[in-house]
Amino acid sequence: MPDKEMLVKVRDLKIEGRAGEIWTQIVNGVNIDLHRGEVLGLIGESGAGKSTIGLAAMGFTRDGCRISGGTVEFDGIDLVNASAPQKRSLLGRRIAYVAQSAAASFNPAHKLIDQHTEAPTWHGVYGRTEAEEDAVSLYARLRLPNPDEIGFRYPHQVSGGQLQRAMTAMAMSCRPDLIVFDEPTTALDVTTQIEVLAAIRDIVDRFDTAALYITHDLAVVAQMADRIKVLLKGDEVEEADTRTMLAAPREDYTKSLWAVRSFVRNQKPPAPGNEVPVVSVKNVVAAYGKVPVLHGIDFDIHAGRTVAVVGESGSGKSTLARCITGLLPPLSGSVEFDGVALPADYRKRNRNQLREVQMIYQMADTALNPRKTIREIIGRPVEFYLGLRGEAKRMRVEELLEQIELEPAMFIDRLPSELSGGQKQRIGIARALAAEPKFIICDEVTSALDQLVAEGILKLLANLQDELNLSYMFITHDLATVRAIADEVVVMKAGKVAEAGPKNVMFTPPHHPYTGLLLSSVPEMDPDWLTTLLNERGIDNIGDAASEKVG
Amino acid sequence: MNLLLVIEIFVAAGVSALLVRNAMTTNWRDAGTGTYVGFGMAGLLLLAVIHYYFKTKYFPVNPDMPEGSFFRWALQGLVIFGISGWFFREFGKAVGTEGSRRLFRSMPVTASFGVLTILAYAFVALFAGPIPLSMVVLVAVIGALISGVTLNVSGVTAMRIGYGITVVLTATCLVMYFCGGLAPYGEAEILPRANLLPGGNAATGGDPAHLLGTDQIGRDILSRLIYGARNTVGIAFITTCLAFLIGGTFGFLAATLGGWTDQVCSRIVDALMAIPQLIFALLLMTIATAWAGSNGALITLYMILIIAVLDSTRVYRLSRAVGLNIVVMDYIEAARLRGENLIYLIFREILPNATAPLLAEFGLRFCFVFLTIAALSFLGIGIQPPRADWGTMVRDLGQFINFARSSPLTAALPLMCAGAIALLTVAVNFVVDWMLHQSSGLKG
Incomplete structure (x- = not known):
């Protein structure tokens, strides 16, 4: 989408990690261009530096990591050299983060809605009452059951898939320009995953939010991203439009990733009827x-x-x-x-x-x-x-x-x-x-x-x-x-x-x-799979709801 | 008036620090105002300390009544301890195996001072009195045996280190055998001159043969201080080990077996913990004293048992909690499904994963036991005379504190005994803090 203005511009990003007293480079010069309203998928194995890069795009590094070179610009602001107060005014307000484990990321001692309204009231986007009203409308938008009431529950009273959607709602609370999704559905079942995917895609489209979608699941990223970037051990392998990437990957490594799902073992003939089972x-x-x-x-x-x-x-x-x-x-x-x-x-x-x-x-x-x-x-x-x-x-x-x-x-x-x-x-x-x-x-x-x-x-x-x-x-x-x-x-x-x-x-x-x-809930590599499925079943008929009906 | 002045100075310092803030770069830039006020105050305090130190030393108000000597001793002690800790760490960094050097590199000065102090206490405790030749031989033989066994378990390097340590220990024992102990006199030896003042200056009522003087019935205080290390520290160590044996065993049993075992053990421990510890210990000691009659050794034995049992309740709580976290791990399930027995489960699967928190607790528990023993002895029902003990000595020498103005050194005698207790407690805590920091993986 070259017509939209550039939001995130990462140039030659190098990140070092510390093991004991020695610093080793774990990200070797990665470039990212992300336009407004665009979703970029980052995929790779563990250790590829996906999460590290995702966090660095927010101007943040984990303990024991440091940005050693390159620039990260968010809407023209240099995040590498930004002061803490400057970053505070951006994070939560214009940049948000959705972590892999929502269960571990919510504070178990506070109700969902209290955690939801914290960012908008702190940043002065809304007053407390308006923030709560907005939370309810977001919960409804993300198709959480009982949106009026669910926010007043504690994290442990809500299922994993619902929690992940509540976290996405929370990230949306200030209508940020950029959300970083770090493997948001990896820990979920296929039937729950599809619900969360549909909800995330819907809300990202609706508010024209740009997103970095980090995952190791190709089929998932195929549904979510406009463009895909493949990473290997801190290096960029290739980047292309989703459809191009799926149809014609250039690099061998990407092809090997694509080929993984093809391992199938021949089925053995059924055991003779009189054999005593093990x-x-x-x-x-x-x-x-x-x-x-x-x-x-x-x-x-x-x-x-x-x-x-x-x-x-x-x-x-x-x-x-x-x-x-x-x-x-x-x-x-x-x-x-x-x-x-x-x-x-x-x-x-x-x-x-x-x-x-x-x-x-x-x-x-x-x-x-x-x-x-x-x-x-x-x-x-x-x-x-x-x-x-x-x-x-x-x-x-x-x-x-x-x-x-x-x-x-x-x-x-x-x-x-x-x-x-x-x-x-x-x-x-x-x-x-x-x-x-x-x-x-x-x-x-x-x-x-x-x-x-x-x-x-x-x-x-x-x-x-x-x-x-x-x-x-x-x-x-x-x-x-x-x-x-x-x-x-x-x-x-x-x-x-x-x-x-x-x-x-x-x-x-x-x-x-x-x-x-x-x-039918297992994501396929076809980028139109989710759309087709939603058209077939209707958005209310996927995931847990469907599972209950069948049962 | 003075207070107002002090506040004004602090505020001025804080404001000036705020001004400095603008000129600061990167790291200082994000710090809050409070940080600057804090630094300002700390700086002023340091200046005040230095001023008071030299003022009392060189310009005393009244030369006959020395002022601030305790303050100066404390400050000198602090500096000396700091420097010795630093030197010990540098020594450790330079000498030893790669592993031990890495350990020293990761140490803060506090921890290395703690280690040094603990080693010094152990040395004093072991060699307070003359040691028999059999002990020298025993150290050599046991050391050689252990080193020999390590060859099979951990390889050649470990064996070499083992032999090295054995040689050093044996040599130390041999030297101490010929020196005949650190203490110049026996702990119960009654000398002809009682109530000698410390300082060793005959003109002020001292005797060079008794550096710290003698007590009311003529026992050498320095010797008793040295023997106190053996008695107080040794007994506290034995008691703590016993408490860990009892508490750890039952705690792990409760965690592994669960169900009724856990319920019964935990409720008993709850009942024991419901009674305030010191009062409970006093109560039990009163009974024990009645049983033991005038047999001092028997009273000490009862005290060890009572404190060990009372303290084992805390150890039980910890080892049960730590054990419960480990028991739910899949590797324990795998071991159970393999058909392993309870002993293997506890000692080979659980214990290796619980050593870090248990060692840290050992340090803290040792301090509490040590303080309880000193407290009981101070009250007269702990370690019995004539055995030297720091708690008893504090009580016996307590009234000397009244001479603080005229003769600071005399008044320092009970403080030395109390200080010996405090120093070891602080040292152990330094080491424990460092160990916890290491095992929790906190960095920076």
Whole structure:
């Protein structure tokens, strides 16, 4: 949009970060041109400097970072050299920020509307009463339920998607010229995400606000941005109009990003009917205290197969995993392993039963003890279950490290904090493998990772399955992952199995209505996808509302 | 009148600082007015201190009644402590392994002074009296054994460091063995001349053999001060360790097991904490004294147990809270699902992640225990005479404070004992502050 006036002009921006006492450059000369009313998408893997650049465009750096070169101009004002009072008069008033986790960004001790009205009253845009009226109209605009009343709730009384929209409303409170969105939908389910995306797009259009939209999800950025800029390790890779970028990326790196979603594994033939399943979940009913969570779950997992369990958060996926591992003994029903019922409580299972069922966790950060070296983390199950010690143990640990494609000599004495996210997840896999199990539960193992890294993990898991004839239960809310790795799919909704069957059947119509809703809510790379979907369904018929109707 | 003048001076300083503000560049530019007023006031205070220091020293109002000597001692002490802390840090930066040097580089002067003070106290406590030859041998053997074991666990470098430390420690012990202790006399030794004044000047009623004089029944005060380090610090250390053993064990058990164990332990601790600690300790000590009769050692043992149990309630609270945060982590769940037993869970999975807050608490708890012991001894039911103890000494020498005008050094005697307590408390807190700062990852 060259006809509109230039709002943000970043030239040759260099940012340094501090590790100990040494400053290293993390952003190497990035240029940004953003015109009024335009949305620029910044994409890249973690460590690409997306967030750092987004914050720098507001004239801000995190602790331990500094702008070491280049200029940042906002509407002609030099933000790098602006004084604190000067910045104070801009931030919140003309530049606003929407963070990834709204739950962590709202102050839990104040009501939403009190936090909303703080900026406009402080900047003198509105009086308190007008600000409240405006907040209500913004809540309505963002399609929050009960806009008159919702502002008087505390952050914990509102769901994640609603909170994210309330945060967007708050950013809008002074009608800023620029909003920086830092991964606003990454932590949300597909059905909730679509709601927030529609709301953000609507309001940005309506008030002609310029936006920097930071994300690692290509399909999302395709819906939101007018132009896309691809970043890699603090360098600009390329920048182009959204449609051009999607249709014809120039650089190899961009092409590799585009290609990630194409990893699909061939579906295995269904197991013979008379084969005893490795794990058989029989009519499991479970509750937390008096709150029922699972209402009679039934399915089988056969040797060498992957069963993907999908559903929104709160549908009982993780609870099911807890029932299988024995952390939450079910109220009724049982879990059979190789045709034999496992004791309900993990404390009553013997060492061999524990060994056969292993788990890989979503957050590798909390799944690995930060004070133990890789040698100890992987070595412990080797010693504990197989009784290997000394040299034999060391050999086995090195062998496992090779299996997960990490160089033993380099990694064996490191602490988890010295590894990247993907490497940590690999260690989690190695720890599970060390027990030599038959069955592994993978609880959202790729959802915290970048797409390229996630793809590597999926490929590794697939190879290990072929090699060791492992069975996986793959818990996820990402349908792209399901498409890539599953043999069978179990769709869960509100503690029940909504639909189950082989992958090819599940992904071809006709669908169960809920499966259909999940499938159609997954963003596609087509930039018109969201518009088409909204036209088809109407803005009131997406996300949670639709989910309730289907249920 | 004087107060008004002072206020006027401060206001003038603040205003002048405001004027300076315009001339300042980058970093100073964004600071608030309060900052400038503060700097102005601090500057004036410093000037006033220097003025008072030299005025009382060189132009006393009445030469027979010295004035401001305590003030000057305090100031000299502050400067000396600061400089020694700084030198110790420079020493640490230059000597030692890469790891230890990095540690010293990250230290503020306060922390290095704290470390130095703690080392000095430990030295005095260990070598207050003559040590037996068996202890020298024991140090050498144990050191060598530990160093030997580290070879398997942590490699060659660790073993070399271990042997280095062992050699230094053994050499120190050997030297101290031949010197026969730091204290010139025994802690309970009664000498022929009682009530000697400090200063060692025969003309003013002193004796060069007794630098700090003797007390009412003729015991050398310097020796008792040195032995006090062994008794007060040693007993406080043992008590704190015991409190951590009790509180930490139950706290982690409660966090890991939850349910009834947690309920029972926590309610007992609540009940214990509901009674004011010092009063409760006094009450229990009264009972214990009745049980022990006149056996001084037994009273001390009871005191250790009572204070340890009372203080373990605080340790319990902390270790339970820290433990609860760790227990919810996925790696604990993974260990549980592996079938690990309770001991492994607590000592191998939880404890390594709880060391930083627990160590910090150890420092603070040590101070509280130390102060409680001193307080009980001051009240006469703590460490029993003839064993030297700083709390008891403060009580015994307390009336000397009346001589503050005529003989500052005499009046300083009870203050030395109290100061020894205060100095260690401050030193420990300096180190703890620094450790917390390090472990919380706060920068800048």
